[in-house]
Amino acid sequence: MCSVLQLAVLTLVFCSVHSFTIQVCLSNSIDDDEFSVSTLIEKANANVGKDENDPKVMFGDIAVYTGLQSADPCTARGCLWPKSSDGNVYVAYRISNQYSQRERNTIVQGLRSFSRSTCIRFTPRRRQRDFVDIQSRSGCFSFVGRRGNGQVVSLSRRGCVFQSVIQHELLHALGFNHEQTRSDRDQHVRILLQNVIRGQEHNFRRIRNSRNLGTPYDYNSVMHYGRFAFSSNRQPTIVPVPNPNVAIGRANQMSPTDILRVNRLYACSTYHFEPQLKNSNIKSCL
Numbered sequence: 001m002c003s004v005l006q007l008a009v010l011t012l013v014f015c016s017v018h019s020f021t022i023q024v025c026l027s028n029s030i031d032d033d034e035f036s037v038s039t040l041i042e043k044a045n046a047n048v049g050k051d052e053n054d055p056k057v058m059f060g061d062i063a064v065y066t067g068l069q070s071a072d073p074c075t076a077r078g079c080l081w082p083k084s085s086d087g088n089v090y091v092a093y094r095i096s097n098q099y100s101q102r103e104r105n106t107i108v109q110g111l112r113s114f115s116r117s118t119c120i121r122f123t124p125r126r127r128q129r130d131f132v133d134i135q136s137r138s139g140c141f142s143f144v145g146r147r148g149n150g151q152v153v154s155l156s157r158r159g160c161v162f163q164s165v166i167q168h169e170l171l172h173a174l175g176f177n178h179e180q181t182r183s184d185r186d187q188h189v190r191i192l193l194q195n196v197i198r199g200q201e202h203n204f205r206r207i208r209n210s211r212n213l214g215t216p217y218d219y220n221s222v223m224h225y226g227r228f229a230f231s232s233n234r235q236p237t238i239v240p241v242p243n244p245n246v247a248i249g250r251a252n253q254m255s256p257t258d259i260l261r262v263n264r265l266y267a268c269s270t271y272h273f274e275p276q277l278k279n280s281n282i283k284s285c286l
């Protein structure tokens with residue numbers, strides 16, 4: 001069941017005022033989650049890690065360097081992308097020639113979506129040392145934050161070339177983790193480990209000192225897993241509290257809060273939210 005909420009005024013620290021419409025889908029069945037970001041990623045990642053050239057992938061779609069899983073180098077040396085004197089953050093990218101023109105266009109559209117609402121500017125790589133290297137590997141995954149030199153962002157042609165997944169993986173590359181790993185998540189969701197596929201429990205770990213940037217927990221973040229993520233038995237693994245019927249993990253694009261966080265993390269001086277639903281490749285919940 002869907003209803004349309006008119007959210008009229010959004011006033012945040014840096015923002016101008018905009019009107020927009022979002023859909024809120026109040027549904028709870030596993031089939032309704034077919035197109036949620038985490039379902040798409042989970043499906044596409046069925047074979048991830050089987051290719052020995054791939055990095056180790058944990059937490060669903062986060063690439064890690066073997067041996068460093070417990071101490072994210074990010075925290076020690078800083079993994080933000082540098083800010084230019086003009087106030088923008090230029091992130092060089094390269095897109096593999098594995099993609100069709102249409103897939104490439106979708107990826108470029110995903111990269112450009114950041115420039116409409118943040119100071120992040122993905123730009124084709126020239127000579128930059130650090131860059132995101134977008135390739136079709138065996139699933140959808142990314143490192144968290146800038147790692148130095150070329151860092152793979154894998155967007156498999158089989159199931160990852162969707163606006164929501166592209167934004168999700170790029171948000172990882174910009175330094176963001178999954179919403180349900182936030183320090184305060186237990187006030188907003190209950191994790192039902194008894195329904196989680198054995199061996200996949202680590203996907204639901206909480207990060208005690210996550211940087212929440214003064215933003216509220218957001219069920220509609222494109223970084224939030226769906227209700228049935230890593231379920232072994234078609235029963236929910238994440239249930240919102242106190243209201244278990246609230247839709248979670250159904251975003252098909254960055255939420256206003258996702259955008260606000262990028263703007264806060266990178267100290268962007270402008271902020272606005274533009275809905276891009278009509279350009280989305282993913283069926284929404286009509």
Ligand SMILES: [Zn+2]
Pocket residue numbers: 060061062168172178
């Ligand atoms: Zn992820």
